[in-house]
Amino acid sequence: MELDMDTLHSTGVYIIKYLQENFINSQDWFVFVSIAADLKNTFLIFFPIWFHLCESVGIKLIWVAVIGDWLNLIFKWILFGQRPYWWVHETLFYVNSSPPTIHQFPVTCETGPGSPSGHAMGCSAVYYVMASAVISLVLQNQATFKSRFQRWILWTFFWVVQINVCLSRVFVAAHFPHQVIAGVFSGMLVSEIFNHIQCIYNASVKRYMYTSLFLCSFALGFFLLLRAFGVDLLWTLEKAKRWCAQPEWIHIDTTPFAGLFRNIGVFLGLGLALDTQMYRNSCREKKGEDITFRLCCILTSLPVLHMFDSFQLSDNMEMLYYFLSFCKSVAVSLTTVAIVPYCVFQLLNWKEKKVL
Known part of the structure; x- marks a missing residue:
């Protein structure tokens, strides 16, 4: 078994070396794709756009992600x-023999285990949701030649994105090819499962709380249980610190618990936001159906969330970083779903009254 994995890994290293030698001029593109495929961009870009265009799709994006x-x-x-x-x-x-020389980049030094690829899995899951939404809402599953051609274009774009993400993660030596392939199909499977789960659209704040508690407690419990049996699930941190070419390329936000608390913060924040009076007074009112209102919410949310993202948290104290990251993520959802729509709603109402 170990020999088989070594053979698989050595083949992957050969592919990495081939890509780095023959596509070195595409280095900036691959690094950009790796950054763009980070799951946090779903929360900062795709979620606010889709939530205000079609609330159900925005909610599904968060659940799936x-x-x-x-x-x-x-x-x-x-x-x-x-x-x-x-x-x-x-x-x-x-x-x-001498091991092959593979180059590293600022996005190479992920600190968690490698299989399956989180970038590939998250990207395929999110884009699968968005592609399915376009087919359902815009193309409406029509059987005409035009709609079939449009669906073909849409799914071609989907696979072009996935191939670029996979090539990017392999090129920067963050993953082996089999890991990104596993990530893509795992993400699609998660999205397809959520296509058949309807209860997420009217979930109560209690369900969001209980689900958040389950996700966090299960992960922490699993970590502590294996640690009690002598299994160190943070074994990758030492390897990252030892073999990363530049120490400054190692970031705390790539650690397993950083992603866990960030995601749970966004998820819980969505549940809290949907239960606020601000959300009900804006998005649930008649003006919430107005395209001008929706576009204003999108155009306001995006720069505000970009400003949130620009706030750099100190990583001197690991536990404090996780707590602040959690709070920051809660604020992302509250801002997108409740605060920005309420402010836009009040502003548009004030302008209408002023005109009258």
Whole structure:
């Protein structure tokens, strides 16, 4: 089994080396794609756009992104996947020869296990939701030649995005090819499952709280249980620190618990926001159906959330960083769903009264 995995990993390293040698001129593009495919962009860009265009799609995006990334974390802890940038230095596969030289980049030094790829899984899950939404809302599942051609264009775009994300993660030596492939299909599976779950659209704030508590307690419980049996689930941190080419490329927000608390913050924030009077007084009022109101909410939310993202949290104290990251994520959902729509609603009402 170990020999089979070494063979698979060595083949992956060969592919990485081939990409880095033959597509070095595309380096900036691949680095950009890796950054763009980060799940936080779903919360900061896609979620506010879709929530105000079609609330149900925005809600589904959060459920799929958060549950999918939580499953990704559990899978990574179970599978103990290696990452190319450290495996190539530690393996005995090249004991009789020199190991291949693969380059690292600022986005290479992820600190969690490698399988399945979180970028690939999150990106495929989110884009699958958005593609399905476009088909349902715009194309309306029509059987005409024009609609079939449009669906073909849409799914071609979907696969172009996934291929670029996979190539990007392999090019920067953050993942082996089999890890990104597993990530893509795992993400699509999570999205397809949520296509058949309707209860998320009218979930109460209690359900959001209980689900958040379950996700957090299960992950922490699983971590502590395995640790009690002598299994260190943070074994990758030491490898990242040892083999990352530049210490400043290691970021605390790539650690498993950073992603967990960030996602739960966004998820819980959505539940709290949907239960506020501000949300009911704005999005649930008649003006909430007005396209001008919706566009104003989108155009206001995006720069405000960008400002949130620009606030850099101190990583000197790990637990404090996780807490502040959680609070910041709660604020993202509250701002998008409740605060911005309420302010826009009041402003538009004031302008209408002024005109009258």
